Amino acid sequence: MSAAGADKPALDISGWNRDTRPQDDFFEFANGGWLKNTEIPSDKTRWGSFVILAEESRDAVQTIIDELSAKDGLKNGSNPQKIRDLYRSFMNEERVNELGVAPIKAYLQVIEGISSKNEFGKIWAEAGRLGISNPIGAYINQDGKDSTRYALYFTQSGLGLPDRDYYFQDDERSTGLKEAYRTMLARLFDLAGLSDGLKKSETIFELEKRIAGAHWTRVENRDRIKTYNKKTREEIKGMLTSFDLKTFLEVSGVANESSFIVRQPSFLEGLNATIKEASLSDWKDYFKARVLIDFAPYLSESFAQAHFEFYNKTLGGQEEPEPRARRAVNLVNGSLGELIGKEYVQRNFPPKAKARMLDLVGNLKVAMKQSIENLEWMTTPTKVAALEKLKKFNTKIGYPDKWKDYSGLTIAPDDLVGNIIRSAGFEHEREISKLSKPVDQTEWFMTPQTVNAYYNPSMNEIVFPAAILQPPFFNMKADDAVNYGAIGMVIGHEIGHGFDDQGRKSDGDGNLRDWWTEEDAKAYEARTSKLVAQYEKFEPESGFFVNGQLTLGENIGDLGGITLAYRAYLESMKGKWPPMVDGLTGEQRFFLSLAQIWRIKQRKETTIRRLKTDTHSPPKFRVNGPVRNFDDFYKAFNVKAKDSMWLAPEERVQIW
Ligand SMILES: [Zn+2]
Incomplete structure (x- = not known):
């Protein structure tokens, strides 16, 4: 360089x-x-x-990785070992292809096993720990009105398209994008061995559309005053009557928090209605879609390709994926930055x-x-x-x-999805530990x-x-x-x-x-x-x-x-x-x-x-x-x- x-x-x-x-x-x-x-x-x-x-x-990052990887006798658990093995786990395409959907199978089964909407609090909190997106984004930041302390924020999330507006436009171009999105969902379902992908892609899209309906626009989300809404636990319970907030907070590791900053209060209310009204089986398909979309880039080639076709090619105009080594560098930069x-x-x-x-x-x-x-x-x-x-x-x-x-x-050379999940969990702990520190x-x-x-x-x-x-x-x-x-x-x-x-x-x-x-x-x-x-x-x-x-x-x-x-x-x-x-x-x-x-x-x-x-x-x-x-x-x-x-x-x- x-x-x-x-x-x-x-x-x-x-x-x-x-x-x-x-x-x-x-x-x-x-x-x-x-x-x-x-x-x-x-x-x-x-x-x-x-x-x-x-x-x-x-x-430059590639050079660093190459030099570290060439060294003999890296101590297990050392920083160079983590860098080398995270990179290797992504580069081992043969193993990734061999595994197919196996690395996320257990999560898909957990979702299939949900028997009541009362379990959503637990499921969403677990998803958050695994780095999987869900409708409520929770994160830690300084309190906007008291910068000497950290606070827990809730923000709208949970869409597969880049913005709420994509769900409501029906010109030719937007219709094409929706079709392409549904095609990707159907493909991911098929690849994962889940039945009725095409039909379910419609259900998922419609559920996302309802969630999107409660989303604020990006212009509204820029407003630092309107998006600062401090709420007590009781107040949030009042907005999320159909959601097990207590378990959500416990499993997220923030059981002791008594106040929260809600960026879009009306979103929580809208989401609450959707939790109540949409069927459990539709919700399950929606959760499966989240897991599939978030992990597709780290599964076998056909998963990664389906993800690329929509997110990079259709939405971005990118003609072909970056070389695997480039994507591996991105992962190392992202997880061990x-x-x-x-x-x-x-x-x-x-x-x-x-x-x-x-x-x-x-x-x-x-x-x-x-x-x-x-x-x-x-x-x-x-x-x-x-x-x-x-x-x-x-x-x-x-x-x-x-x-x-x-x-x-812990980073292992032959466990790409495991590395990503452990890394997400590790960062989750890092974040929530802030709540008890200056x-x-x-x-x-x-x-x-x-x-x-x-x-x-x-x-x-x-x-x-x-x-x-x-x-x-x-x-x-x-x-x-x-x-x-x-x-x-x-x-x-x-x-x-x-x-x-x-x-x-x-x-x-x-x-x-x-x-x-x-x-x-x-x-x-x-x-x-x-x-x-x-x-x-x-x-x-x-x-x-x-x-x-x-x-x-x-x-x-x-x-x-x-x-x-x-x-x-x-x-x-x-x-x-x-x-x-x-x-x-x-x-x-x-x-x-x-x-x-x-x-x-x-x-x-x-x-x-x-x-x-x-x-x-x-x-x-x-x-x-x-x-x-x-x-x-x-x-x-x-x-x-x-x-x-x-x-x-x-x-x-x-x-x-
Ligand atoms: Zn700027």
């Missing part, structure tokens, strides 16, 4: 499309040549900047990269501070609170100070080998895993324009999340608390609603539009990211004029670097699915969307009223 500062050109001019003017379609100008000449690999749903980095990260991560950073993350990042983050925070201080639309009381929140931002870079422990986990501020929610970054509102922190700190995001050899346009934008984006339409609802201590004056909240919303309207007009595929509400937080992050990074960049020049490089001004290079990090090509099916499920706008609009709101972009490229990128000054949205 390429360490930070590899010898790739900082700006890849060869990927431009000079037939398009930057003033008319900036994304196309900066990336069009590359897009035209690039074919998405047949085993991928998208390709480009961070997807390629993610490939390189998986190459920090064990691999520790090795990964030792080999791939130079300490000087961390120092440089701390520098950049510091500069971006200064830019945010100055932006808040100079805002015309925000009054002093809100500014004081905003600055207070900014001051309390924590930053994590590269890798965690404290690594997760896997010592109680909040662990050192925890990371991404592994170091992940090419991504996040803002965590409960910890009020921005986090940058090692794997994103590479070109084209972060380049130790490139000039400041390139780095501020790329990783600077990413840092600004994550800071921006702390103040986006949802992030702004919590304070510097990570607690939901309204620290805005009414007047300032109104002024803020006047700006963001204009942004919603702008993005709703974007049409990435004919007839399919961006959901302005669903993507609002990310779009605010993108706009803020550009603004802060640009100001920090100018600040870093210390009053000097940015130098020309390759005939381009520093300002132009800043924006071109930004466009380059979103150089992604994705399949039509994937774009359509993401428009429904992803809170991020498609790559093109993560560039053109924010820059056309930013005055300095107009200056850098001399954009005029007749140009397609032009927005009249009064239509431009400026938040920071």
